Amino acid sequence: xxxxxxxxxxxxxxxxxxxxxxxxxxxxxxxxxxxxxxxxxxxxxxxxxxxxxxxxxxxxxxxxxxxxxxxxxxxxxxxxxxxxxxxxxxxxxxxxxxxxxxxxxxxxxxxxxxxx
Numbered sequence: 597x598x599x600x601x602x603x604x605x606x607x608x609x610x611x612x613x614x615x616x617x618x619x620x621x622x623x624x625x626x627x628x629x630x631x632x633x634x635x636x637x638x639x640x641x642x643x644x645x646x647x648x649x650x651x652x653x654x655x656x657x658x659x660x661x662x663x664x665x666x667x668x669x670x671x672x673x674x675x676x677x678x679x680x681x682x683x684x685x686x687x688x689x690x691x692x693x694x695x696x697x698x699x700x701x702x703x704x705x706x707x708x709x710x711x712x
Contacts, residue, residue, distance in 0.1 A: 608696050615693035615703070617685050618672070619664040626657035665693050665703075675700040 661682035664674045677685075677700045691705040 605696060605699070610694050610696050610701060612692060612694045614668045615665040615691065617663055617687050617689040617703075618666045619674075620682065620685065620687060621662050621664075622682070623660045623662065624657055625660070663700075663703075667693070673698075677703075 659679070661677050661679055662674050663677050663682065663685055664672055666672050673695070675695055675698060681700075681703065685703065685705075689703075689705050691703050693703050694701040
């Protein structure tokens with residue numbers, strides 16, 4: 597099924613449009629792994645190897661980054677973006693958005709200050 601979906605996506609054309617960044621958000625998801633129980637502690641906040649513990653041994657968190665773009669026709673789309681892209685985009689940035697269905701490809705910021 598994954599190969600079929602990938603082939604389908606490859607055949608679709610990219611949508612390329614002028615857009616403005618209107619919102620950004622991140623979503624933290626995941627779980628806390630096994631907690632240390634008192635059986636592993638010496639009573640002084642250390643494990644049996646002398647390392648300090650704070651109640652949690654393994655954290656498995658994932659942060660997803662989303663940007664909402666508004667196209668010049670007034671339509672809006674929220675796309676998941678890479679962390680590096682999320683970090684450099686600011687609300688109000690104008691540029692050219694390239695995406696396929698709901699998959700972000702790129703956003704080329706307009707550095708001239710032109711508004712769309």
